[in-house]
Amino acid sequence: MAATRIDCDIHPAVGGTRTTLLPYLDDHWKEQVVSRAIDGLDLTSYPPNMPLSGRSDWRPANGKPGSDLAMVQRGAFDQLGASHAICNVLYGAQAVYDPYMAAAFCKAINDWIAAEWLARDPRLRASIVIPLQAPDLAIEEIERRADDNRFVSVLVLAQGESLLGRRHYWPVWQAAEKYKLPIAIHAGSQYPMAPSSIGWPSYRYEYYLAEAQAFQAQVLSLIYEGVFVKFPGLKAVLMESGVSWLPAFMWRANKTWRGVRVEVPWIDREPAAIMRDHIRLTTQPFDSPPDAAGVADIIDMIGSDKMFLFASDYPHWQFDGDDAIPPHLPASIVSRMCADNPLETFPRLSLAA
Amino acid sequence: MSDVIDRPVLEQEASAKSRLRIIDCDVHPSLHARSDLNPFLSKRWQEHLKTYGDHLRTPYIGTTPYPRSSPLIARRDAWPPTGGPPGSDLAFMRKQHLDPLDIEFGILQVLDLFIFSQQNLDFGAAIQRAVNDWQLAHWTSREPRLKASILVGQDDTEAAVAEIERCARIGKYVQINVSPRPNEPLGRHRYWPIYARAQELGLPLGIHVGGYGGHAPTGGGWPSYYTEEHQSNAHSMAATLTSLVIEGVPERFPRLKIVFIEGGFGWIAPAMWRMDQHFERFRDEVPHLKRRPSEYVREHFWFTTQPIDEPDEARHLRSLIEWVGVDRLLFSSDYPHWDFDDPRFAFKTPLSEAERARIFSGNARALYRL
Amino acid sequence: MTRHIVARTTEIPPGGNKVVGIDGRDIVVFHVNGEFFALLNRCPHAGAPLDKAACVARLTSSEPGVYQRSRVGEQLRCAWHGWEFDMRTGQSWFDPKRVKVRTYPVVIEDGETLAKGPYVAETFPVHVEDSYVIVET
Secondary structure, three states: OOOOOEEEEEOOOOOOHHHHHHHHOOHHHHHHHHHOOOOOOOOOOOOOOOHHHOOHHHOOOOOOOOOOHHHHHHHHHHHOOOOEEEEOOOOOHHHOOOHHHHHHHHHHHHHHHHHHHHOOOOOEEEEEEOOOOOHHHHHHHHHHHOOOOOEEEEEEEEEOOOOOOOHHHHHHHHHHHHOOOOEEEEEEEOOOOOOOOOOOOOOHHHHHHHHHHHHHHHHHHHHHOOHHHHOOOOOEEEEOOOOOOHHHHHHHHHHHHHHHHHHOOOOOOOHHHHHHHHEEEEOOOOOOOOOHHHHHHHHHHHOOOOOEEOOOOOOOOOOOOOOOOOOOOOHHHHHHHHHHHHHHHOHHHHOOO | OOOOEOOOOOOOOOOOOOOOOEEEEEEOOOOOOHHHHHHHOOHHHHHHHHHOOOOOOOOOOOOOOOOOOOHHHEOOOOOOOOOOOOOOOHHHHHHHHHOOOOEEEEEEOOOHHHHHHOOOHHHHHHHHHHHHHHHHHHHHOOOOOEEEEEEOOOOOHHHHHHHHHHHHHHOOEEEEEEOOOOOOOOOOHHHHHHHHHHHHHOOOEEEEOOOOOOOOOEOOEOOOOHHHHHHHHHHHHHHHHHHHHHHOHHHHOOOOOEEEEOOOOOOHHHHHHHHHHHHHHHHHHOOOOOOOHHHHHHHHEEEEOOOOOOOOOHHHHHHHHHHHOHHHEEOOOOEOEOOOOOOOOOOOOOOOHHHHHHHHHHHHHHHHOO | OOEEEEEEHHHOOOOOEEEEEEOOEEEEEEEEOOEEEEEEOOOOOOOOOHHHOEEEEEEEOOOOOOOEEEEEEEEEEOOOOOOEEEOOOOEEOOOOOOEEOOEEOEEEEEHHHHHOOOOOOOOOOOOOOOEEEEEEO
């Protein structure tokens, strides 16, 4: 592909289960959804009307931000300069407890994105939304999309029922590795428990900040449970996680591992080294230090130019204006993060769609 | 990079002739046996302690489901030769820690019995009184270098405030302590009576990692390993900082000083950047905040230095220190725990004499009014 | 090279150790798996005394849940931060090239041979019927 700038994180929005997804449900689920009025799966993590959920100039006159294909195309491609973009749908199909309903809704989302987005614009790609509450059904959904090269990753939320490294998820990661699909971990929570070790936040602002810790816990889990030992071809992408917390987090992990390695002897090298090989992060938001010297320090501390992936997080309101690249990033990082790193992280981007 | 490391790098090996006495803001004394508290408990609670004991939100009565990497989380050389667990013998603590490291003051943090996390609130109130009395009787009165903290179970706010009053009248405590893993995040309004008292009394609020608040160590579930759970302490502290700032505790209590103990400090600058980055976007949700979040952090919060970060390059540690600010840092050792920081070797980046003086002594002296 | 007699072999039981002062340094002598090893008694991380380290198996693993043990007792887990060192080479686990503990050659000699000389720097009562641990610095 002639890719110059791959936006690794944009958010088409599902209008509703009874509207957008209905055509993609089988007769049973159509009837359930209509007769029981099952709808409104917008995540508590992202109320559509809150400012972060949609920049004011990216909100259509009617409907949720991200619901209008033409507007998304104008924004992500024309305005922000992407050549390609990966769609990560955050409609909360994964969060219903009924595993069969979750599986049906995830399938519907993936069918919808394929039919109404990917088919209409060859620049678009997508993550496969999967029902992790039933790992075997998640694998079925992956298998279903395996031959469709427009699906380039597997999408999970940053906080679900169990940490992602746990053994019962390993068959899902095996399938993901097999089909060269990185795990896209996106900000958001299924809320089966408090979204923080200290309890339930009062404010959305507070919750959003706590997500940085959620990603960190997932990285530790994937590493220490040995997911990258079992599946060396697998990568995990942190999306909308923030980036500047990474160095101190790496050092604390190294420090702990050096002393407690006996617990996890299959981790035969420092966690930070494993992160440099297997973890990637989208760059919006970056949560930058206030000056160029600080940003340069953070990049230096991270110690790898391969970890950064360009993203706008469209239509979430992370920045004003037309430049989705965080301030003060060195030119060498910018050139890598726009095409080389995404192509390396999402191998299926290079396959004919 | 540099050559082989076969001896610890002394931070000021060549030049520090001046004898800097150290204020250690995190020292853990230990009960020899639970019955040590009996003199400070009524018969009813002595019996209860012996029979029902702890009621904590954790599966085991005597240990953690995340077994530590060394017995009792301690340094293996910290077991007193006279018997008893690490931290239980004052003479040995003097010999091993206070004297050789020239500790001018050590601020006590009692973790025994997790008083902050007891489900039976009346029992919790009884043992918090006992622990606060025990600190004075066994430690402070015998060793003037050791300073006690008023430990209070934050989830029975009334009992907590009463205990604060009681101890404040005695007058020998330097701070008030609560847990970062309470029933609700510490910023929540239900805890504000404690902060109001702390502010009125001019005592800092200390928050030491740990506790059983009933939540998983992460918001995404239960980790399998101590390696993960240990690092989750820093995450809990970051979330606690967020809660306190965003709920408006420093805004509402502008004279309150808050100390984070045993969380380390590397994560603080990125937390401030993140809070500031998203403040504009969420500002209408939190109109009670009159200032940027990082401003509240820089004026109302202090952070003990242990466990110190260990970047591969010493200059990166320098950056961490400058980002959070020398004035925010309080040296701590965490004696006798395994991830203890030795004041002679922990800072593997040069500090100026003035910086050393502040981090190892001056900041704590001013904060705790020693 | 100076040879120092530091102990009778029977003084240090298997799994045990003895700390001796040589030229102003503390040196710890371990007895494990029929051999004696001598190391500087200071962890290069922060100076912790290695005589209090846990002596454990060398632990490796090919995959999660598999625990491969070898050279039981020859791996030191430092008493403080748990850094692992190979008793035999002094090398740390996590950075064997750059982080290590100074080691010293050890020989065992019987009293009869020793009594003949050469003389060692410190006096140590030697009996011909015993054997002795010699550390060379």
